[in-house]
Amino acid sequence: MNDSGSTTGTTRLENTVKTIATTCVANEQYFCDLDSVVGDGDFGYSLARGFEKVLEDWDSYDRSDLSTFLQGVATTMSSRIGGTSGPIWGTAFLRAAIAIKSKQSLEGADVVSMLDAAIAGIKKRGGAEVGDKTLLDALVPLTDEIRDGVAENAEPRAMAERAAKVARESAEATSALTARRGRASYTGDRSIGSPDPGAIAMAVLAEHIVDSWA
Amino acid sequence: MNDSGSTTGTTRLENTVKTIATTCVANEQYFCDLDSVVGDGDFGYSLARGFEKVLEDWDSYDRSDLSTFLQGVATTMSSRIGGTSGPIWGTAFLRAAIAIKSKQSLEGADVVSMLDAAIAGIKKRGGAEVGDKTLLDALVPLTDEIRDGVAENAEPRAMAERAAKVARESAEATSALTARRGRASYTGDRSIGSPDPGAIAMAVLAEHIVDSWA
Amino acid sequence: MKKFINDPQAFVPEMLQGLALANPDTLTYVPEFNLILRADAPHHDRVSIIQGSGSGHEPAHVMLVGDGMLDGACPGDVFAAPPTEYVLEAARRLASDKGVLLLVNNYTGDKMAFEMAEELADAEGIKVRTLFINDDVAVEDSLYTIGRRGVAGNFFVIKAVGAAAAAGADLDEIVRIGEKVNAATRTMGVALTACTPPAKGTPLFDIGDDEMEVGVGIHGEPGRRRTTMTSANEIVDELLEAIIPDLPFSSGDDVALMVNGLGGTPISELYLLYGIAHARLAEKGISIGRNYVGSYCTALDMVGTSVTLVKLDDEIRSLLEAPAHIPVRIF
Amino acid sequence: MKKFINDPQAFVPEMLQGLALANPDTLTYVPEFNLILRADAPHHDRVSIIQGSGSGHEPAHVMLVGDGMLDGACPGDVFAAPPTEYVLEAARRLASDKGVLLLVNNYTGDKMAFEMAEELADAEGIKVRTLFINDDVAVEDSLYTIGRRGVAGNFFVIKAVGAAAAAGADLDEIVRIGEKVNAATRTMGVALTACTPPAKGTPLFDIGDDEMEVGVGIHGEPGRRRTTMTSANEIVDELLEAIIPDLPFSSGDDVALMVNGLGGTPISELYLLYGIAHARLAEKGISIGRNYVGSYCTALDMVGTSVTLVKLDDEIRSLLEAPAHIPVRIF
Numbered sequence A, B: 001m002n003d004s005g006s007t008t009g010t011t012r013l014e015n016t017v018k019t020i021a022t023t024c025v026a027n028e029q030y031f032c033d034l035d036s037v038v039g040d041g042d043f044g045y046s047l048a049r050g051f052e053k054v055l056e057d058w059d060s061y062d063r064s065d066l067s068t069f070l071q072g073v074a075t076t077m078s079s080r081i082g083g084t085s086g087p088i089w090g091t092a093f094l095r096a097a098i099a100i101k102s103k104q105s106l107e108g109a110d111v112v113s114m115l116d117a118a119i120a121g122i123k124k125r126g127g128a129e130v131g132d133k134t135l136l137d138a139l140v141p142l143t144d145e146i147r148d149g150v151a152e153n154a155e156p157r158a159m160a161e162r163a164a165k166v167a168r169e170s171a172e173a174t175s176a177l178t179a180r181r182g183r184a185s186y187t188g189d190r191s192i193g194s195p196d197p198g199a200i201a202m203a204v205l206a207e208h209i210v211d212s213w214a
Numbered sequence C, D: 001m002k003k004f005i006n007d008p009q010a011f012v013p014e015m016l017q018g019l020a021l022a023n024p025d026t027l028t029y030v031p032e033f034n035l036i037l038r039a040d041a042p043h044h045d046r047v048s049i050i051q052g053s054g055s056g057h058e059p060a061h062v063m064l065v066g067d068g069m070l071d072g073a074c075p076g077d078v079f080a081a082p083p084t085e086y087v088l089e090a091a092r093r094l095a096s097d098k099g100v101l102l103l104v105n106n107y108t109g110d111k112m113a114f115e116m117a118e119e120l121a122d123a124e125g126i127k128v129r130t131l132f133i134n135d136d137v138a139v140e141d142s143l144y145t146i147g148r149r150g151v152a153g154n155f156f157v158i159k160a161v162g163a164a165a166a167a168g169a170d171l172d173e174i175v176r177i178g179e180k181v182n183a184a185t186r187t188m189g190v191a192l193t194a195c196t197p198p199a200k201g202t203p204l205f206d207i208g209d210d211e212m213e214v215g216v217g218i219h220g221e222p223g224r225r226r227t228t229m230t231s232a233n234e235i236v237d238e239l240l241e242a243i244i245p246d247l248p249f250s251s252g253d254d255v256a257l258m259v260n261g262l263g264g265t266p267i268s269e270l271y272l273l274y275g276i277a278h279a280r281l282a283e284k285g286i287s288i289g290r291n292y293v294g295s296y297c298t299a300l301d302m303v304g305t306s307v308t309l310v311k312l313d314d315e316i317r318s319l320l321e322a323p324a325h326i327p328v329r330i331f
């Protein structure tokens, strides 16, 4: 994640986005099933439709710089994804894009900025905090892990692996929480005992990003 | 069935009607189940509602003569029973009543006249013939058996037993027929393999009448 | 049994009670005979229109009583023709100087009850005629049955004779119109599930998770065939292929198209089916002058649909267009 | 899955296509953005009223587009809020000189999409306001949730603001009316079965043969409690006992009473429930000025019902009485 050349940076960012997209498409049914427990069963469907479109439009995105590319992806997503996930994921990608405005390459610190910006956007958009049983409960600890790694100048691949592990543990731990945001929050204590679909999705994505790193 | 005194005649006719009524009420579910196979599942319900009312009104029927009593029962039934069974059973009882107009006692021959009149009424009302897979397929052979018995001056109880046996055999044999009248006729050949509910009801009633004879 | 009921035997009277409470100004409920009557009927300058049938087909027919449609309905129990006396009592109460028309869907039980009631009403000096509705193409006519069944198409007969009666037509004219509309109407249905009569408490027939009953009756009677469920496109095609050649309907015809829900099918799916049927008819050069999408004639909670075509001419079209006001409404 | 569909992903567009084919003179369908718009909108002398939500609640909201109700609807996929861009595009196409009101049922996804769309529309110079509907008493407000859900009561808000817009009221006045009707409206529902989203293909939750979900949401969200099925009388009592003290409604009040079907419940049972609710309210001295019985806001094929009360005053009553014409109709 310490890309110095713009080509490598672009490639790594593009690959990461592509991994996110293909993973979401591949996990449509699984993510829907997770959302059926105390939600309305469409989480996987919404993401899959949005990311299918991202893959379809892939070659046509403006690649003048990294931010512009990411902004194109964000626009596809917010125009294509409905439900809660449209605004949440669209905002996250858009904020990440803005965080690297006019950058031609990405340092570790830039990655942390992107994730921080995405988190801030998600919090603003949906009003959730850590502990409310949303995807933030995996995304925030994952980001903190990367922040520490970057500060310690850790080896990127090892750092990514640790981050994925943290995301997985945090996601599983949402089982114990009561949902306070989103549709699941209407179920009150009945949401206890099953993990948050969005948080699990974060873990699955992190794991696939690590796998695709090779 | 060779009643000479009017009191005995009245009692036997009344008992028979009462047996029919209580048997239909007791077999509501069974008759409904039979009608669910290729019909609409309400045969038992319709009969039960009608005969419940007959039992409720029991003491209030005009008993000036046998015909008047039976006519009262017929009126309750045709005003209370809907579906196919209302007109069919109402007509049958009404025709039977008319067949014994102004009689004060019943001979075996009168019983045959009542059954013949009921059969003629049912045929006229619903247009069915023997072999169309209706209650006629049990009622007609039962009547023929009684006709023969009366002609031979047979012992009433034994004759009734034989008639019930014939009704049962004929009713079971309707399984092999294709329904040509009533709701079941819409199913065409699918009605083959299950007996006609009305015919089975005739057999059940004949058996209970014999049992109550003691 | 997943139903909102108290006591299965009270299902029909409690429904009628609710209907009457919701329409206090326009309807009269006569509990002794299960009657729903227009509060202001009979109008002696109009023929009175009455339909009865088993219950379980709501809104048909009790919720179709109102100005420009029925003057009265005499339902029986669920899926059971009304007793003769209920029909007779309806005719008595709605006897107008211009006469009474009894509408009957063509089923054995109904036919007998209405014929008996007609005879009795006639004997009482009531001017009365009976008209049988038999729009269902699923079950073929034969020597043995009493003929085709009356299903959702009966809405059009009611609408047309109701409009003619409101316009002051006499009984012969109304019978002519009713027969004409019935002759111009064809329907076929399909069920994806069975229905559950309250008194029975369990589904009327078994049907597999991937099966459908093509040509089903509105009492759950089996239809033409039991087969594997197919797509909405194929289902519409099969229904139209049975309906179109039957009249026949042909290129250049103007029709009313109804996509009817059988009770458990949401209106979203009915509109989806409507779009397919509309496109198919357009391909065949048949134009759709009027359309009807909703649950008009149901089989309790059955998941299913029926498609009805009515061949329109100026007379039928203007009768269908005439205003009418009935309990089933949106606002 | 017992549904009339071709491809689950095409469910919404095919339904919208059917709706448009059935209403060629009055509706415009914009497939790229899932929009159903009045063909003659915008009227620059009227505020335009738009509602969006997930699909699966039909007739809400796409079949409520018409004169005196909505000018446009922007549905999302089944049970998913529309993408922001669809809402924005609806606002653009219906932008009138008097402004645009966006109606939104209060769910996280819808709220976010509509707030974003409002910001963007505003930035484009469109005069726009947003109004949240939250009539469901089942789920209590709390610090953590975004508040109560919007369910069947939203029909009344649409009807009232639609009538006011048709009468030429300005945007502030229409917002006032919408907020007032929303504040006067309370709903609670109960489900006897789960619903099956086409894309999922199986029921959204498991529920026993003798169980019901009291306080269910219109997306199948769990409600207050899962309990053993009881009689229609007891169910109505439980719903009214939740609704009445909440506003509160009290003796002497005049109300609109809606008994709404959730998609798989036939109108016969709804009238049965109506009769019970009517009698209970009468006992409490609450009079029913207007009544509504039918499927107004559904959860796909769910067997269930909801009861809504609206406290009437002269203003609300006259807005509810005003004529309106929408695709869902009888004739």
Ligand SMILES: Nc1ncnc2c1ncn2[C@@H]1O[C@H](COP(=O)(O)OP(=O)(O)O)[C@@H](O)[C@H]1O
Binding pocket: A035, A039, A040, A041, A042, A043, A044, A046, A082, A083, A084, A085, A086, A088, A122, A125, A126, A127, A128, A133, A134, A135, A136, A181, A182, A183, A184, A196, A197, A198, A199, D079, D080, D081, D108, D109
């Ligand atoms: N307010 C919120 N902020 C952030 N994430 C949220 C919020 N509400 C829900 N989520 C996330 O969205 C996921 C559900 O997404 P989705 O199924 O698209 O929503 P819905 O169907 O409820 O509109 C949840 O698992 C959770 O992680």
Ligand SMILES: Nc1ncnc2c1ncn2[C@@H]1O[C@H](COP(=O)(O)OP(=O)(O)O)[C@@H](O)[C@H]1O
Binding pocket: B035, B039, B040, B041, B042, B043, B044, B046, B082, B083, B084, B085, B086, B088, B122, B125, B126, B127, B128, B133, B134, B135, B136, B181, B182, B183, B184, B196, B197, B198, B199, C079, C080, C081, C108, C109
């Ligand atoms: N035309 C007919 N004539 C005589 N009996 C008939 C006729 N049609 C049907 N039945 C008898 O009636 C029985 C069904 O009665 P019922 O369930 O009350 O009728 P439905 O529900 O079809 O109106 C059949 O089993 C048959 O024995």
Ligand SMILES: [Mg+2]
Binding pocket: A035, A039, A040, A041, A042, A043, A083, A183
């Ligand atoms: Mg969801």
Ligand SMILES: [Mg+2]
Binding pocket: B035, B039, B040, B041, B042, B043, B083, B183
């Ligand atoms: Mg039957």
Ligand SMILES: [Mg+2]
Binding pocket: B040, B042, B043, B083, B084, C054, C078, C079, C080, C081
């Ligand atoms: Mg019947």
Ligand SMILES: [Mg+2]
Binding pocket: A040, A042, A083, A084, D054, D078, D079, D080, D081
């Ligand atoms: Mg959703």
